[in-house]
């Protein structure tokens with residue numbers, strides 16, 4: 122469903138810095154994939170290229186039969202609605218409350234108001250935020266913010282949810298809440314790609330692990346463990 | 351489609367109402383720009399009225415000798431009327447001049463007495479000439495000074511007032527040009543400052559714009575609300591600037607009347623209230639929408 126074919130990405134501003142080098146990957150539907158690697162290994166770059174936030178220098182990325190970097194500026198938003206993204210820094214809209222942040226993803230997808238009014242409360246209930254519906258992001262804890270982000274990412278029933286260090290700013294309790302949510306979403310049939318630094322999470326999950334170092338995929342194992350070097 | 355518009359409007363209003371100090375700051379700048387715009391309108395009304403008044407006061411009078419026959423004078427009047435620079439010519443016959451003089455001095459028994467003792471009307475017939483433009487009096491005066499007419503005329507006032515008329519003509523000309531330059535400069539300044547403020551406001555929203563794009567919002571749903579916000583700034587800005595400006599005109603107008611007696615700003619504003627409000631709204635909305643549109647473009651590229 123998602124494939125990277127000979128993808129390289131380097132940045133050039135005075136000196137050349139290589140973020141990805143010859144990456145080949147295939148991720149199937151309904152998989153749960155963890156992406157590990159030291160800081161600077163290229164995890165975030167991989168995510169950015171996948172959602173079309175940046176273009177690869179070489180190679181191509183296919184999602185659901187379409188080449189991401191060939192999409193027109195009107196097709197790109199369409200692709201992004203099929204991919205739910207969750208970031209370490211939450212990225213909620215500060216001027217919208219919890220309900221509005223989650224509803225926004227549906228409104229953007231052109232869903233009718235009646236559907237939005239029935240689906241949003243259900244999803245907020247699922248992430249345990251029904252009580253917080255009319256709080257603004259700056260009135261929420263980190264864990265709560267991340268649950269809003271997950272609710273927003275899953276509300277359009279995307280084919281894949283990509284989470285780039287979603288627990289990086291959270292304490293252990295909240296971390297496990299988020300991981301459990303992601304597992305639940307995966308069990309319901311959505312592909313999940315999780316980039317993380319945490320050995321504990323990777324080892325506890327026991328899912329497919331893709332290890333990266335200096336822009337290269339150095340290991341790709343089913344039921345993998347967190348191994349560096 | 352209707353849902354899309356409803357959403358764009360709702361987001362625009364939320365952006366504005368939840369933007370707090372940033373919205374307030376932008377609004378103040380737009381209000382100031384509109385007040386500059388209004389001041390320029392008042393400024394142009396004042397200069398136009400005073401110029402018109404000055405023009406009204408300038409004319410050339412040709413006094414004829416008492417012996418000049420009326421039909422000759424009327425011929426000359428006709429000839430002057432045909433000059434391209436002439437706006438209007440008024441003929442005052444000797445009898446009419448006398449009647450006007452008597453009327454003006456009817457309370458002065460000494461003058462009435464003296465007049466009634468004279469057998470002959472002592473006053474001259476005259477024509478008053480107005481030029482289309484103050485700068486053209488010189489040309490008219492030249493036209494009057496020809497050999498055929500000289501035996502009939504007694505005096506031409508232009509020669510006495512020449513310096514003043516020419517200076518006024520120049521002053522009016524300079525005043526008009528200066529007014530135009532000031533208007534252009536101030537309008538440009540107001541527009542540039544508003545553009546910058548709106549750009550800054552949108553720049554400070556760049557993270558939000560990035561988030562919207564990540565969630566897959568189409569360009570219309572990202573930029574549309576900013577256009578709506580621009581309209582809101584325009585409408586509220588126009589309302590506030592009028593609310594500030596109207597009382598200023600109301601209290602200020604009587605003082606202005608001391609200087610320029612024929613100028614009634616209050617009446618002018620009442621008479622033109624619809625077009626003034628219309629211009630305000632138009633200018634305010636255009637300012638808000640165009641600068642929003644301009645500023646948002648660079649954040650919509652991939």
Ligand SMILES: Nc1ncnc2c1ncn2[C@@H]1O[C@H](COP(=O)(O)OP(=O)(O)OP(=O)(O)O)[C@@H](O)[C@H]1O
Pocket residue numbers: 132133138139140158159160161162163164165166167
């Ligand atoms: N915009 C950029 N300009 C220049 N270099 C960049 C840019 N973005 C990323 N890089 C470089 O690309 C490499 C990979 O960065 P990336 O953010 O993908 O790492 P990461 O694996 O996500 O690291 P971390 O775990 O710290 O988040 C790094 O060496 C980084 O310096």
Ligand SMILES: [Mg+2]
Pocket residue numbers: 164165166285286
């Ligand atoms: Mg990263």
